[in-house]
Amino acid sequence: MSEVIFKSSMAEKIEGFIRFKRSQGYKYDVAPIYTLRYFDEYCLTHGNPTEYSERLVTGFIIHFQEKRNFKKCDFISTLREMGSYLRATGNSSAYVPGKEFQTKRHVKNVYVMSEEEIIAFFGEMDRYYYEKRDDQSVCHCGRNFVYPAYFRLLHATGVRTFEARWLKSSDVNLDQKYIDIMNSKGNRDRRLYIRDDLADYLIKYHEQIIRMFPDTEWFFPSVEGMKCENAGAFAAFFNKIWKKTPFYIEGAKHPTPYSLRHHFATANIIRWASNGEDVHAHLPYLMRAMGHSEIEATYYYVHLVQEHYGMIKEKCSELEDLFPEVIKYDENF
Known part of the structure; x- marks a missing residue:
């Protein structure tokens, strides 16, 4: 499934997690695999535990930051997603890093047009x-x-x-x-x-x-x-x-032609959530329509919806644990 061979007692859990992420449309290579590789090595040198416990995960976070000089935002999302995956697959005691390890999302302040503005x-x-x-x-x-x-x-x-x-x-x-x-x-x-x-x-x-x-x-x-x-x-x-619309305010942030692309994505997500549909299941279709190579780019729009439309934030919140926290914005993505 990957060129990396995991050797610790956590290997089966790690490989199952990677299979799950890839089945959801993620490439899940390079940075996440790098994190999991060193997590696997850490397990081997620290008692080779079989449980994804708080002591194990927090110990690895501290070790990884000190030895590899990494920032939290570079790897904490992978650890949180793995903990959530293990809980979702029956391991109720799996540790999910809490708010003390919360990373700040990078979501550019783009203009999301409302239906009235459209x-x-x-x-x-x-x-x-x-x-x-x-x-x-x-x-x-x-x-x-x-x-x-x-x-x-x-x-x-x-x-x-x-x-x-x-x-x-x-x-x-x-x-x-x-x-x-x-x-x-x-x-x-x-x-x-x-x-x-x-x-x-x-x-x-x-x-x-x-x-x-x-x-x-x-x-x-x-x-x-x-x-x-x-x-x-x-x-x-x-x-x-x-400038001819009643929404124009001189000196204020205004939409651009690209805002119509943003509106297409957010309007679909809002419609699915408002209708009680499974947003998660729809995202691969939206990804293909938008021309994204990875579903991470599509999930950027879920963050936009949560930022701009509070009335459906709760309906999208259950996706948070299984999707990336840090989304890189690109005007042409």
Whole structure:
């Protein structure tokens, strides 16, 4: 199951824990295996105990910090998750490190848009283009079609901003209602099925674009009909529309186009939790839809939900012991 061979009396428990984590979609290599390897060695040199006791675990924490010069946040999550796993599999006496070893989560203060803000944003955008429909300086080169369709795709599918901008028409099958995201982050591909209403909207959109750019291969072409490299133009238009909403406050933190991806993820988690569904069981599907290579990145959004939506915090709290505590944020994850 791994290149590391565990030799202590805890080996079977350690290997079972690793199998469980990998079955949940985690790679569980490098740092966690490093921690468990030294935990196994510590057991061998400290009486080779068979129980995951408080004395054993806290002794290892102190030893590991002193000898390996590691900070708590580098390994404490692995130890806590293993204790929770052992309890969940029948070892009720297994020790789970308490608040004295609590690590501070790293969750960047991103902007999570509410449903009211989403409605206001799209309402103002549609109103803007309706009022400016005869203004060629505003509607030049199909921007009045490209921007609304682009932002609706972000909102409905949660794709990364560059994935949408670089989407080719050949990767969009609106008759079968799916889009293929090709060669994305990590050179990975994925297929996303879209709702009927979005497919109908995009069919009408694409008809307009083909009239303007009959030879373009890009689904959201630039003003020249080429690949849309200019992310700043989309961000500038997003900000322009956001300022028209009643939620805009000068000088305050505001959303960005990427906030639509955040909203897609958090809205799904909130819906599952509010409906009493198993959020844990749904996360692998969300992971694939978002294009994450590891489920740890997807669990970042559970932390966001807990930070911003207190009414479902309790419904997600039972996941805490079996998921990572420290989540690294990446604007393009």
